[in-house]
Amino acid sequence: MAPEISLRAPDIRAWLRDHLTGEFAPLVGTGGPGREHEHLDLRARWERVLGAAGWIGLGWPAPYGRGASIAEQVVFFEEYARAGGPGRLSHIGEYLLAPTLIEHGTDAQRRRFLPPIASASELWCQGYSEPGAGSDLAGVRTRATLDGDRWLVTGQKVWTSLAHVADWCFVLARTDPASTRKAGLSYLLVPMHQPGVTVRPIVQLTGTSEFNEVFFDGAVADADLVVGAPGDGWRIATSTLSYERGVATLGQQLGFARELAAVVAAARANGTFDDPVVADRIADAWAGLQGLRHHALRTLSATSPDPTGASVAKLLWAGWHQRLGELAMDVGGPLSTVLAEAPDDLTDSQRLFLFTRADTIYGGSDEIQRNIVADRVLGRVQR
Structure with a gap:
């Protein structure tokens, strides 16, 4: 069992300072x-250090996690971002699958995963998007x-983040062949390390590959690895x-702040800051x-769920981040x-621009986020 840890900002800051050193x-x-x-291998070891110290699953309710409050989680994410903590490899399992299993999974699934x-010790990816879907x-x-x-899974997923390092994938698949659209779909937990799974990287504008195509050709999942019915x-x-867009977004925003600070520093250094x-x-x-930041805090502290908060947040930060890349x-x-050296030796500004x-x-x-907002706000008003 992980040791009891303090969620006070100075203690988190001290722990990160003491551990983001030496090997890390x-x-x-x-x-x-x-x-x-x-640094994929080194970051995987770092994730295990975080887990051993009890930093993974802070917001999971007891008995599964620490049951930290929103405010306590915000403190951790902001201190992590300020310390320059590396991008997380376990976030899909921690922030997407785990809350899903806590709410909808069986006791056996929760104990297992x-x-x-x-x-x-096990990393996850998300098998949702497909060509044409x-x-x-x-x-x-x-x-x-x-x-x-057992379930036999056949099909293709695309834009699957970190599939090349994942041990498991939660897959949305059609289990009723006569069904269409939202009906007849099931949520399956599929192991990645088996003969029926092929992962192919997608090369991006940056020259790197963090997204993948995943092909399932009769891949196997045990019959009880369906979440829900x-x-x-x-x-x-x-x-x-x-x-997907919970408290971790505040840490993301501190990353944005560092990027903005770098742009400001560059503008001061080359004199373009004097251009009005x-x-x-x-x-x-x-x-x-x-x-x-204020939208995120308002959404997270709301006493009742905001049906459009996540979509509005995505619309806000995506456009803002693109404009920052253009400004850089x-x-x-x-x-x-x-380019300093072809094909992919990019400066931070070039990487920011291309990836955004x-x-x-x-x-x-x-477009989809706007449709969600329209449906959940205007549609609700009309009904």
Whole structure:
């Protein structure tokens, strides 16, 4: 059992200072979106150190986790970001699957999967999007057939983050071949290390590959590894999505703040800060970042669920982050478009610009988020 740990900011800060050193010193400021290729093996060891110290599963309710309050979780994420903690490899299991199992899983599923997530001994990926069924998730065509005491899964998933390092994948599959759209889907837990699973990297504009295609060709999952009832997968899958933009977004925003500070420092160094247009754009970026933080805090502290809070948050940060990437390149001037060494030796500004091109698409496209807001606000008013 992990030791009892203090969630006071000074104690968290001291722990991170003492541990992000020596072997783990190279991890400071690495990993995360656009940089997932960095130090994969070392970051996996770092995750296990976090797990052993009890930092994974802080917000899980007892008896599964610490039951930390929203405020306590915010303190941890902000201190982690300030310390330059590396991008997390276990976040899909910790923040998406674990809350899903706590709410919808069986006791046996919780006993089997929560401890390895908490110790970071098993990593997860999410098998939702498919060719032709990305933002339109109800169009899923991956199928699973119950064959005795096991499911046989066949189909293709795409844009699967960290599938190349994951041990397991939670897969939305069609288990009723006569069904269409949201009906007849099931939420399956599928092991990745088996002959029926092939992972192929997708090379991005940055020259790196953190997303993947995953092919299931008769992959096997035990019959009891369905979360909820067979055919109830849509409800379970949308429940998982509701956890996707929780308290960890505040840590993400501190990462954004570091990126903005780097742009400001570059503008001061090369004199572009004196350009009133650039100064105005920097001020607008700073104000937008404060808006992101206040929206997140308001959503997290709401006494009743906000049906549009997550979608609004995605719309806000995706556009803001893209504009920051454009600002970074403009501050750098014409030389910012020149590669130091082809094909993928990018500066931080170049990586920021190129990767943020996808921000308004991955994790739920802007168009879909606007549809969700319209349906849940305007549709509710009309009804």
